[in-house]
Amino acid sequence: MAILYLDGRRLFRGFIAGSRSVTAWTDYLNKINVFPVPDGDTGANLSATLANILQSSKPDMSLKSTAENLAEHALSMARGNSGIIFAQFLYGLSQELPQGKRLTIADFSRAAHKAVDYMYEALTNPVEGTMITVIRVWAESMLQFSGEYNDLFQVFKKSLLKARISLEQTPRQLEVLRKAGVVDAGGKGFVVFLEGISEYLEDGNLLEQDSHQEQVLLGDIREHQGSRLRFCCETLLTKLQQEPRQVIKELETLGDSIASAGGRNRLHLHIHTNEPTAVFHILAQHASISNVKVDDMIWQQQIQENRKFKIGLVTDSAADFPDELRQYYQVNTIPIKLMFGEDIYLDKVTINSEQFFNKIEAGSVFPRSSQPDPAQVNATLDFVRTHFEKVICLSISSQLSGVYNLMNLSAGNNEDVAVFDSRHLSVSQGLLVLRVAESIKEGMPFEEIIKNLPEWREGCWIFTDIRSLDFMVRGGRVSPITGKIAKLLNLKPIVSVDEQGKGIAWGKSFSRKSNMKKIIGLVQEKAGSGKLWNYAIVHARCNDRAARYGELLGQKLGKAPLYIMDIGPVVGVHNGPGACAVGLLVEKE
DSSP: OOOOEEOHHHHHHHHHHHHHHHHHTHHHHHHTOOSSOOOSOHHHHHHHHHHHHHHHOOOOSSHHHHHHHHHHHHHHHOOHHHHHHHHHHHHHHHHHSOSSSSEEHHHHHHHHHHHHHHHHHTBSSOOSSSHHHHHHHHHHHHHHHHTTOSOHHHHHHHHHHHHHHHHHTHHHHOHHHHHHTOOOHHHHHHHHHHHHHHHHHHHOOOOOOOOOOOOOOOOOOHHHHTTOOSEEEEEEEESOSSOHHHHHHHHGGGEEEEEEEEOSSEEEEEEEESOHHHHHHHHHTTSEEEEEEEEEHHHHHHHHHOOOOSEEEEEETTBOOOHHHHHHHTEEEEOOEEEETTEEEEBTTTBOHHHHHHHHHHOSSOOEEEOOOHHHHHHHHHHHHHHOSEEEEEESOTTTOSHHHHHHHHHTTOTTEEEEEOOOOHHHHHHHHHHHHHHHHTTOOHHHHHHHHHHHHHTEEEEEEOSOSHHHHHTTSSOHHHHHHHHHTTOEEEEEEOTTSOEEEEEEESSHHHHHHHHHHHHHHHHTTSEEEEEEEEESSOHHHHHHHHHHHHHHHSSOOSOEEEOOHHHHHHHOTTOEEEEEEEEOO
């Protein structure tokens, strides 16, 4: 029986069938992913994009209304380059479809053909031999065959054949695909999506599909890998003050693989760059920022191809320790969110300490910290679980943030994943992370590390020399009355954490000189209570004061600090400029 028209419900059911087909092929699509970067996530990104769209969308009898609903959620939930391209095609389709509950095959095909232009315009450098080529060929074929047949199934079947042929030709169009011996992963994903719809049109069933398993042997792609940028950034922009193409033009010198979906009111942006902080600094000047996601593609590949240890280590960005040590020990870090009004940043990823304090000094909006999105926590733990035999997660104190709970929810009942509340933050949390990292490097068994963690935590200390309580008052950590009294009396507090990880005032002085003297005495006392594993210093725009702490403590303890570095933005929210903290970890003799 011929299918003579399309309505919203048919479109939605077809979308379900296509999505389930992509899900079944996810692993295979990940394996053949070599362009634009070989980061093995095209299948995951495309299947997640489609699943998220379906979860949030609702069908309507009107074809245009259903398409608009699908496109709206696609703009918010698209993931990866392939997801953005697909979302922009959907957006173009929703804009070009005429009104009406039922539309002819020719009406739909004309709209699909026009939607291709939206897709090309959203890319700064459209590359043929990729997903866009396959979508274009399919849309052109739909337009051609809709003039020859009235039956949707016939039009779709013949257009699918053209899309398959286009996919098979992608290695001839793109050298990296030819060298790897694969077709384009995004293009394959779109063909798989079409195949799912075709099967639904043929038998009318919306059944889950079994995962497609096939071994993939990649050829030589090292040449392409060498030219890669490090970070894959995505964000949702609203309230753009100028046209998207003008904003994108400003970003062209900072990266490539720029793709966008949507328009001035709502734009989902994707870019590969080595400077995510610079990218988001520009974006903040032109729009409101939300739904921020940044993946370190080189980091992911290093873990996939050169995992150093059997045990994976995860922490959050509240832990202050140098990036070179994070890289050396392969510590996976979940960024905590920072919010300036409506604008969202990822701690240490899309905003650094210098930019953070500059924004505070220049703006009237006081920032606030917010726990990571659960999806970000799940994605990080899923990645680490996939590539390590065991996983240890160390969170910021559960008294100060909900990260610990999110890690626990993500870990579930998995016996190979241990979640531990550090009951610390900043430099002391960083030292605890490094103590675990060193034990992993030395080959200490997973169970023994877990057994030692409470004792190591007990031996951790942090003493923070605060210039003013103003930031703690504004951040809600100290009551306004306490802040006023401290200011009236010119008190300079020393802040630490108690045994449960809650912030406390350890002491106070009437001058910062006295504070330094007291903290040096406290550190010396704690270091003498056992075996000093190490100590470190962090600061917020007070290099000289931090250096002086390092000099005096070096004399007292007989060793230089492990590191002196800037306090991260998420800790800076509550401590403010001028703060300086000393952390140490002491083990029992």
